[in-house]
Amino acid sequence: MAEVLALVVSRDQYKHLFGIYVPIALGVFTLVIVSMLTAVLVFRRRPIEKAAKWHEHNRLEGAYAVLLVCVIAFLLYLTFSAEHQVDRVSAQERPTLTIDVYGAKWEWQFSYPAYGINRYSGTVGHESLVVPTNEAIRFRLISRDVIHEFWVNELRYKHDLIPGSVQKATLVFGREGRFSGQCAEFCGLYHARMSFTVQALSPARFAAWASAQARATGASASAAPAAANAGRGAHS
């Protein structure tokens, strides 16, 4: 029987990581401040006395260096394993939906090949990226010109769009809601306008939305030639 992989939610992975980083950062910060204040108080100015002869404390300095190396090694290990979970393990999940994300100066296009839907985030239309929750979504990130970066803060995830190659990321939205997205790589004059909205719907609501959109697209596609013919007829 095929192994069923649990969904890897990037938001949870990085939230967990952040929860470890912050206390350690606070601990190191407190250690530095306390030792600085102690030094200031213990060695504060007093009536002139003969200066001490020693100017180094190898054992104390060595212990501090070893402690820092251990902290760095621990955090690197945690960071790389979280990235491994998100990038490698999630890439093995079989996605239920594929969305092609095109970045172009200065607009996003979200294309749903299975439904024939195209959405535009900028000058063409202020349309959102609509996704189902709790399903593995394969994003294929494609740049039409320069390097852009797909960033959705809700997912705690960023990935570059590199011209000439297709980058893939399999991501999961853990809850419903409206979230903001942004290009996170400076790509020119109107880089700041490359923002978009994500709308995460339950799988049932997403399916209803997608079939309604696909129907509307199909209807307008079949209506367009008829309208064009009617126009030609009227002018001849």
Ligand SMILES: [Cu+2]
């Ligand atoms: Cu940009």
